[in-house]
Amino acid sequence: MRKLGVFTLFIALMMALAACSSTSEKTGGGSSNIMDVSIKDASYILAGKDDGVSEDKETKKGLLAVQLKIKNKSDSEISISSYDDIRMYDGEKQLSPETDVYFSDLDIDYYQNGDIGADKVKDFTVIVNVEKDKKYELGIKPFVKGSEDEAKEIKIELDTKKYAASFDKLNDPGKALTAYIETIYMDKENADYEKYVTADKAALQEEAKKAFKEAIQDGFIDVTVSDEEIDKQYINYKTALAEKAKINAVTVGNAEGKAAVLVEYSTVPLVDLYDYVNEYDEEYYQNTGDYEGGQEYALSKLDTIISSIEAKESREKLEILMVEKDGKWTVDLSDDYGKEQLIDTFAAGEEY
Incomplete structure (x- = not known):
């Protein structure tokens, strides 16, 4: 009976750890054998008169610039592009990041793609059109250079409520x-x-x-x-x-x-x-x-x-x-x- 109790406790502990591992990808950070991803910071931005900010009192939308911290854990260079390798999920809906955002007056350029060397860390900014105070998921799947294997997509939670203060400060x-x-x-x-x-x-x-x-x-x-x-x-x-x-x-x-x-x-x-x-x-x-x-x-x-x-x-x-x-x-x-x-x-x- 005592051995069965220890075995049962071990199984319960492993299940708990597995549950933690599976949810960690949806709490602002995630990991795979290729990379670690976390949200370093995010803030709402204005890119011009038609940037999607709504005047609706009940449903407010805006552009959120999300700064991702990405560590390449592999021994190969990886490439990430907002055009192909990043997705946003709103429940069952799959959305794409905003890739045509320009700040000519402000002299700011958000690069839409980048390479990360083996065992290196790099910040990467992705711009998404979101509804204020709503939760989404970001999916990141890098291209591993020199490899025929397809990398696993990492999903992390994006809780826009955390960045509501920056929305209120836009004007x-x-x-x-x-x-x-x-x-x-x-x-x-x-x-x-x-x-x-x-x-x-x-x-x-x-x-x-x-x-x-x-x-x-x-x-x-x-x-x-x-x-x-x-x-x-x-x-x-x-x-x-x-x-x-x-x-x-x-x-x-x-x-x-x-x-x-x-x-x-x-x-x-x-x-x-x-x-x-x-x-x-x-x-x-x-x-x-x-x-x-x-x-x-x-x-x-x-x-x-x-x-x-x-x-x-x-x-x-x-x-x-x-x-x-x-x-x-x-x-x-x-x-x-x-x-x-x-x-x-x-x-x-x-x-x-």
Whole structure:
């Protein structure tokens, strides 16, 4: 009886180990005689306006970039391709990874295939279109170079709920850019600035004021606008922007700490300033018969002029590149064109 008990215990233990072995392939990691596979990390990404993110409140879908850690245990080089060697399973449905995802604006390239040398470890990113908070399986079956034997497919569990936080943060760059514009160019209170933005506010505002000064001076040909007047009128202009301008910033690209944001906006166009100056110049002449003092008179009305200029909607959207630093976002200042667009639009009052 005692021997039977030991034998029964041994069989139970072997069954338990077998059960653990069979389920290990579906808990985020798996192993075969060819390779070990595990999920190192994953995060939702935005690749553009048509990347599959749904606005449906109940069913949210998106692109998930899954970073696999793959160790080649064999003595031969293996090859893995998202086109042929990786599958995704949703119950009985077999799905394919996304293989046509491009990030031209963000300068990111996810390679869709790669080789792993014998006894080497390599990270491999696969992009899949998934439903938020749902479980799937990933199947990986490598091609073993120099072998006629077909490798076994390893299946591992992909629980998208683990990465839900990254889905909820996809539009953080858009929120950050809105706060960036309102805080720096309008002196407007926006709680999202401290939450989402990192920037040298003082330096950016000084640069913006220089652009404003040039725009104001362009409206006055015959008189020089003093720095004191510029300081006063820049406050006036930012107040006008805060009251009249509108911003709708939407993140269209977001991956690996880089983002592209499209901005629909209206601004107070200082390009209209010259017309107002001419009107006051003409009014002065009609009242005095003097050709010389009209622009001085117009300058004395600059408060009224700036407050009177109506906001105009943009003809085109701004596309602004952003980068993540220490968990917050800022405008990519290495992108001179995007930086100049913001200054020209919200400090110099130009239209695009």
